[in-house]
Amino acid sequence: MxxxxxxxxxxxxxxxxxxxxxxxxxxxxxxxxxxxxxxxxxxxxxxxxxxxxxxxxxxxxxxxxxxxxxxxxxxxxxxxxxxxxxxxxxxxxxxxxxxxxxxxxxxxxxxxxxxxxxxxxxxxxxxxxxxxxxxxxxxxxxxxxxxxxxxxxxxxxxxxxxxxxxxxQKVQTKEALGLFRLPIDRVFSMAGHGTVVTGTIISGMIKKGDTLAIYPSGDTTRVKGIQVHNTSVEEASAGDRCALNLTGVEKSEIQRGDTIAPEGALTPIWLADALVYTVKGKGNLVHNQRVHVHIGTKEVLARVRVLGTEEITEGSKGYIQLRFEEPVVLLRKDRFIIRSYSPVVTIGGGWIIYHHTRNRKRFAPETMDALSIGEKGTVEELVSLILNSSEKPLSLNELWQTLNIERTELEKALQEEIATGKLIFLQDTQKYLSTNQYEKHYSKILAEFKNMYKKYPYRYQIDKEELKSRVFDWLDPKDFGALINDYIAHQRFLTDGNSLSELDGKALARILETKEVSLVEKAFLAWDINTGSIQQVSKELNLKTN
Missing domain, CATH: 3.40.50.300 (P-loop containing nucleotide triphosphate hydrolases)
Structure with a gap:
């Protein structure tokens, strides 16, 4: 049913x-x-x-x-x-x-x-x-x-x-497999039970005994009991109107507008990109206008940054950034209503394009391109855009929550992007990185080698930890390790475990210049002391020639 x-x-x-x-x-x-x-x-x-x-x-x-x-x-x-x-x-x-x-x-x-x-x-x-x-x-x-x-x-x-x-019969069934989210519309205390919240589950499912978080505070709580239609149940899912009996939190710590979701699933934000439609007869939406934003069960004040134009005329649509005056939690495709600050009347509304964003240049072509893809692009285009703009590798869950689309659809798009060479899958961390970012990081490492050769002509190795601190201090250690291991696996660098060296003919010359002859000697002994060609030496040392 x-x-x-x-x-x-x-x-x-x-x-x-x-x-x-x-x-x-x-x-x-x-x-x-x-x-x-x-x-x-x-x-x-x-x-x-x-x-x-x-x-x-x-x-x-x-x-x-x-x-x-x-x-x-x-x-x-x-x-x-x-x-x-x-x-x-x-x-x-x-x-x-x-x-x-x-x-x-x-x-x-x-x-x-x-x-x-x-x-x-x-x-x-x-x-x-x-x-x-x-x-x-x-x-x-x-x-x-x-x-x-x-x-x-x-x-x-x-x-x-x-x-x-x-x-x-016309109503479509909500996705019960998505991320559990329940915007709270009522909170009260009940004698003998404690704190109770009510709301409509907009996605995902919940079970009795689950540990969840209340956002934006992030306070954790456990679900002691669930009621749907005044009947106690063991679980509830998207589309259910339910009451949750919570432990570990007081009524005073929760308010209408808060959202319940799994721990770590949502990140409070202050800025979001959106597509807005304005109501005819209610005036134009102007840049830097202060407004009331209603999203989920939350009401919050915000400033509107109009993008691509000076203002959005009444009865039309346009791109905006919402700069909230307090942290909110939301996802891509969440709908909202905008009401004027004073007098308070409904002047527009729309949906969130990107909830992980940055302060955009109002009239820059790259701004409008990104928003256009966010509004009407394919899943493949969205995946490519998100990963090309992220220096850090992203997991399937991170992409799923960023794009808020069906998981199977996302997985299919990722495989297609990998097959066409646009994405790299880092095996160690099970994360994705765009090929563009992958090559940019590679170029940064090569630049470090070049700087090292100028400063220390007889060195041919860079310590991994030194490289991490100098170039990738912003990157999680596990992600850095996965990236380096992928370069090594694809024979872009040699490693002795702690250090990296380049894989070209110059590397062999530097080995000889620094009198590190043990590796070369190993090759020569294998040839009964007969000197081999540069190709033979490079092959034995697993090196590439220029």
Whole structure:
């Protein structure tokens, strides 16, 4: 059975919570203030079994403009949406803003629930439906079914349930084999249990007893218990709406916006490259503009660096860098929403191209080329770009987390790049290095030999540790060892274990010049003291000639 999350959306007082209550029997307004004011403030949760037996989780979001940040936290990661519009009012400001957010998050599957049907006549209802259809044009929800309902009389509820059942067939199953990530949307303490967090698993799987980390702090915790749909389970996976009972951490150490993932799997960052789409009618996005960024369940302030142009006009798209004001954890292809600093309105959104990046030159051709490949390049092009820009060898896991693509697809691309000579596989560490970087490192070593010959004419060897400290001090010792061993294996250098020497005719001359005759003597004795040719000597010494 599929694991499906349904999110609500819509203007305040259009009947979202009442409709969820009618569908599930659950009042999702759990806070005392919500019940007193009759207004949803924070996220509410329920589960629903459809006529087919398919079970879905429901996230009910607030409709008031003051709580849009809570709405974004709720709809991030949903599979389908129920956009609720009251028949007596029709499309309202928060209807449009919520629709903009859904469009920017690329939510493509949904139903329009036209509530309060019992309050209007058929002629008015027809006018409202026409306006809704017009509003949906050009969005990801264009053409979505519109079901008229009444939470008071129950009219249309059965049709709505059947429509939701049909829509679940369009939902694609999430990848359960990916990196486990759960953005936290709620944290509380429960008597006799301790700290509990809730959220939607966006990828991977988790088991009871797993040791994980809370990001961006990196604090470790152990999963004491897991609940899905209020039922204790041994494991949960992508698409599950779940509650985790954690040990080793206090409620005060966790907050909404934190992410739970395996230890060492995520690196907090301050800078990311992205593709952004701006909302028409909300103004241009200008360079160095301060904005609110909503990503996962996290809200963070950031500065926008516009790349390739002075500004991004409303209703268009462009490349940007987001410079966050506090560390965040995210991956390539994660979606986000941008809201202006003041007044706070939704002005754009998009997806992350590179989460491991550097401060880019705004108008440089290499900047635009890299971002273009990141947006629409093949997996092979992405792999080549990442490895060509990395002086350090990268493991399969590092590449997988950097690119956030299916593992089998990545492995296939790596093998193709190796077969065409674009990549080197370092056997000792099971890591990958671009051929360009491999040759650059080789040239650096040759330059060290050249400098040594000038300074010490009678030396022909370089100590490995000396080479490491002088040229590759930034490289992990294991990676350095793997690189040197690969050069030796491919007969680019000779080694006596601790030192390196070159493999050309000059090396033989230097052996003779420095009176290191033992190696040459070995060759001559093998020839009964008859002097061999330079080719014979080189062959015996496993040397190359010029």
């Amino acid at each position: 599929k694991k499906i999350i349904l999110g609500t959306a819509g203007h305040i007082d259009h009947g979202k919570t009442s409709l969820v209550n009618k569908l599930t029997g659950v009042n999702t307004d759990r806070l005392e203030e919500e019940q007193r004011r009759g207004m949803t403030i924070d996220l509410g949760f329920a589960s629903l079994t459809l006529p087919s037996g398919q079970n879905i989780s429901i996230i009910d979001v607030p409709g008031h403009e003051k709580f849009v940040k809570n709405m974004v936290a709720g709809v991030t990661g949903i599979d389908l949406v129920m956009l609720v519009i009251a028949a007596d009012e029709g499309v309202m400001p928060q209807t449009k803003e919520h629709l903009d957010i859904l469009n920017l998050l690329d939510v493509k599957t949904g139903v329009i629930a036209l509530t309060k049907k019992d309050l209007v006549d058929d002629e008015w209802l027809e006018m409202v439906i026409e306006d809704i259809e017009s509003t949906l044009q050009g969005t990801t929800l264009a053409g979505s079914p519109i079901i008229t309902v009444s939470s008071v009389t129950g009219e249309g509820i059965a049709q709505l349930l059947n429509t939701l059942d049909e829509l679940t």
